[in-house]
Amino acid sequence: MDLVKIIRNKEKNIRQYYSKNFDKIGSMDFIEMILLDAVFIIEFIRESNAFEDGPKNLEPWMMSDIKEDLKLLENQLPFFIIQEIYDEVDRARQEFPSIPFLRLATFHFGKYTFSQGVNNDPKVKESRHLTDLLRNLMHNGVIKRPFTFDNIKLKYSAVMLRKAGVRFRVAKDKCLLNIRFEKGVLEIPRLEVDYSFERFVRNIMALEQCYKPFEAYICSYIKFLDHLINSAEDVDLLVEKGIILHWLGDDAALSSMINKLNENIGDTSAYYDDICKNMNLHYENRWNRLKATLELVYFPNIWRGTGTVAAAILLILTLIQTISSVKSVF
Known part of the structure; x- marks a missing residue:
């Protein structure tokens, strides 16, 4: 035959x-x-x-x-x-x-x-x-950037980065791997996760570690997500911003899945080192954290912002009145 x-x-x-x-x-x-x-x-x-x-x-x-x-x-x-x-x-x-x-x-x-x-x-x-x-x-249509073996780790989770003024936005790019960080804005293409996602990704990661260690796109992507997500609160933030859509029941389940996926990644090339470096520097800038604190605590919405401004004006007027009173006494 x-x-x-x-x-x-x-x-x-x-x-x-x-x-x-x-x-x-x-x-x-x-x-x-x-x-x-x-x-x-x-x-x-x-x-x-x-x-x-x-x-x-x-x-x-x-x-x-x-x-x-x-x-x-x-x-x-x-x-x-x-x-x-x-x-x-x-x-x-x-x-x-x-x-x-x-x-x-x-x-x-x-x-x-x-x-x-x-x-x-x-x-x-x-x-x-x-x-x-x-x-x-x-990785069809992925942005061309050099792979390195520096393995610069993203030190701060999504919730921590928000406290340093990092804004999260869904990228319009169709390629899942095209993550960008510019001017304090982290753009990530939407990730949809179901119950088959873990099994599928493990197979792709195994393929890269065996045959593509110098072009480990998916391993690098999972490592980045693992550092960005440490808890259910991080997932909740990314879900709120529309970056993640999942059907795993609760945010803690997704956080646990991502963290476990990263446990078995060996030494492979890194694709997001430059982004991780810039995000670490952004967080470690005290001025960025101060501005974010003012925005998150005192100006999270128009009502809180209006109240903060009114309180500041009242404090200034009170101070002026006190100074005027002291001057009149002397």
């Missing part, structure tokens, strides 16, 4: 993508495993794109489980073999013109909120497998 021949001719190359445990699997068993997995993935993604609710012969809960499994690093088939099987199946079906499998997969995963801004980035075309594709979609 043509499909079996395709896999047999590439068997040695395919095995290089897997751990040595797969060496114990016989040739025919290995070929059958790759064939069944590849055909299933092809048909699942093809039908998911054709029907809004996914393949009609699958229950909704099955769809959810399969989507999660497709993101797992340990479940990945190399793109080149899926593409060859896909092309052969299309030739047998006489379906022309054929849409490249990578384009189908890009469209399928491009529907997720974390992958907004999908375009013709060359790195997307270089994806090794589905997990790599997801990572490339996440």
Whole structure:
């Protein structure tokens, strides 16, 4: 059969993508495993794109489980073999013109909120497998800045930074990683978190630590969030500003998730060192903290501000009257 021949001719190359445990699997068993997995993935993604609710012969809960499994690093088939099987199946079906499998997969995963801004980035075309594709979609359109190994840590959480006058704003940028800090304003693209977010991010982080330690975009992003979020109060502030939208029940659950994600990050390159450095300097400037205290304590709204001004005027008038009285006595 043509499909079996395709896999047999590439068997040695395919095995290089897997751990040595797969060496114990016989040739025919290995070929059958790759064939069944590849055909299933092809048909699942093809039908998911054709029907809004996914393949009609699958229950909704099955769809959810399969989507999660497709993101797992340990479940990945190399793109080149899926593409060859896909092309052969299309030739047998006489379906022309054929849409490249990578384009189908890009469209399928491009529907997720974390992958907004999908375009013709060359790195997307270089994806090794589905997990790599997801990572490339996440940093599609990312701002170019140098990676470093200085590992400058953000010392202050969101609540502390607000006390130093830092303002938080939702960035209009579609790329999740494009965080900016200019003139005391921290702009962060909106992050939407559900119960599958932790599992998904752990797989992307594992991929970066194994294969992309010098371009660890997602690891750097999680580290930054971990330093920015220390408690439920920090999450509450970011939710209030529209920067975070989550479905985890309470803010403490999200804070705990982010902090746990950072526990397993090893030594990787850092992407936000310059931002962390500037934010630390902003907080450590006493004048910034003084101005913020005046604004937060005495001028948080028009009524408190009006009362503060009235009290100040009354104090000044009282002082003038006292001085006038003292002068009249002498």
